[in-house]
């Protein structure tokens with residue numbers, strides 16, 4: 696299958712799941728995760744109407760941003776962020792979804808070039824306290840949200856979550872429902888939050904069932920990544 700075919704299939708799936716769970720397809724944004732794949736793949740996806748792309752490795756991503764300068768792409772950074780990469784990210788990305796520490800927020804705010812719009816920010820949440828997973832704990836989350844709200848060069852958009860892998864729809868949905876509950880609760884204090892970024896190739900249906908409004912799809916669009924780059 697070509698990238699165009701795979702995108703078509705993902706769109707059909709999103710539409711079916713929206714239908715199944717009484718949601719509107721236009722309320723579920725599709726982010727194509729192009730990490731590890733060449734810019735030629737991005738061009739193919741763009742030709743099929745995809746304009747939002749997610750990248751996880753700063754150096755690699757910045758090269759692709761440069762190679763795709765002629766395309767009207769909205770770039771999302773979704774990978775772990777080291778302090779020494781914040782400048783590259785602040786200069787090249789429209790969204791950063793993987794913020795999990797105050798220091799990173801402060802650096803992104805300070806390093807965003809003044810001629811660019813504020814960076815759209817999602818805070819990555821670790822809901823399930825897994826030691827090895829990225830994300831801020833629920834206890835520290837409000838402090839990060841407040842800091843983001845107060846930063847002139849950042850715009851708070853919402854939350855991003857990668858829950859632990861589960862095999863069944865029911866288990867996946869339980870986790871997503873929990874996240875959705877917390878998102879709705881936090882929106883009372885931070886009403887500007889409009890983005891709940893959750894759902895990947897293997898848990899798309901459950902994410903849509905629970906209320907995700909941005910899904911991040913890599914494998915189902917571009918195929919398998921190399922073994923060293925999961």
Ligand SMILES: *Cc1c(COP(=O)(O)O)cnc(C)c1O
Nearest residue numbers: 728751773895896911912913914
């Ligand atoms: C790689 C990645 C994805 C895409 O995962 P697939 O299973 O390939 O769809 C989504 N979100 C994040 C944060 C990722 O790192």
